Amino acid sequence: MQYSPLDVADLRILAHLQNHAKASNQELAEVAFLSPSQCHRRVKRLEALNIIRGYTAQIDPQALGLEITIFVNVFNVSLDTHGPNPALRFSDAIKTVPEVIECYSLTGETDYLIKARLPNLKAISEFLMHRLMSVPGVGSIKTSVVVEEIECAATLPTQEFDKGSG
Template identity: 80%
Template sequence: MKVMHDKRLDTADIRILAHLLKNAKASNHELAEVAFLSPSQCHRRVKRLESLQIIRGYTVQLDPQALGQEITIFVNVSLDAHGSNPALRFSESIRGVPEVIECFSLTGETDYLIKARLPSLKAMSEFLMHRLMSVPGVGSIKTSVVVEEIECLPSLPADLLEQARREAQ
């Protein structure tokens, strides 16, 4: 068995998680078939995974272009000052900005990496110049526009996938 912070996962758990990543709407019966369990055993497993916070929730994947979000950008943000106060001010300012779909605090050359979706070049310019550059503490930004999204799928950690493969042999 694999131990992750006292959260034991076996092949059945991994199969359940992998299938839910592909189809969060999968029925308990479908999950049971995939995991080679009875429906009642499977239900208990899913409830356990939820109680351990391994499963934090269920989401829907939306097609950004179908919703008019034609442009995806990544923005590297460098703060003009460092320490807890500028970082806290930036974090508080960026939360809830509707264009921002992900934001990460980084080590290295830049302080933050933002992923944002926007409907047009004009909206991108407005976002960068009037929203992002006006956030207190932002020193510089460097923007990359996504030309093509190659693959963007949720996945299990590689070690769990390898464990499931070994146990299935």
């Protein structure tokens, strides 16, 4: 989707919302150097354009007992299976697997890269053998377990703005 150009005020709003999703309209207006009504219209426009896709709470996975992060490279996804669109069938099936928190279609040797959160080693085995390998078209997989999370940004990079410029 092509978006209309974002100006400095839009970028200030987006930058602030990434770290302060519960910010009031008044707070956003101050950050963007706009009146509250102008700011409200801009936020609604950014939502309507799906530039702002939603608002979420960041939850510590360990608080939910999800101690282990794994990455799974999926190779040799068979696209010659019967049906109208095997790639779409794979995509639809993987979306129903609750342990999968991210999935990307890639170029190169790996067909898909999956990120999953699981509570323990037994759950990893169950996930790989009984859930992932049963997804239509999966040929082979290679799994990596995260030993340490070094950087996991929940925000997109935005330009830093001088509060004095407008």
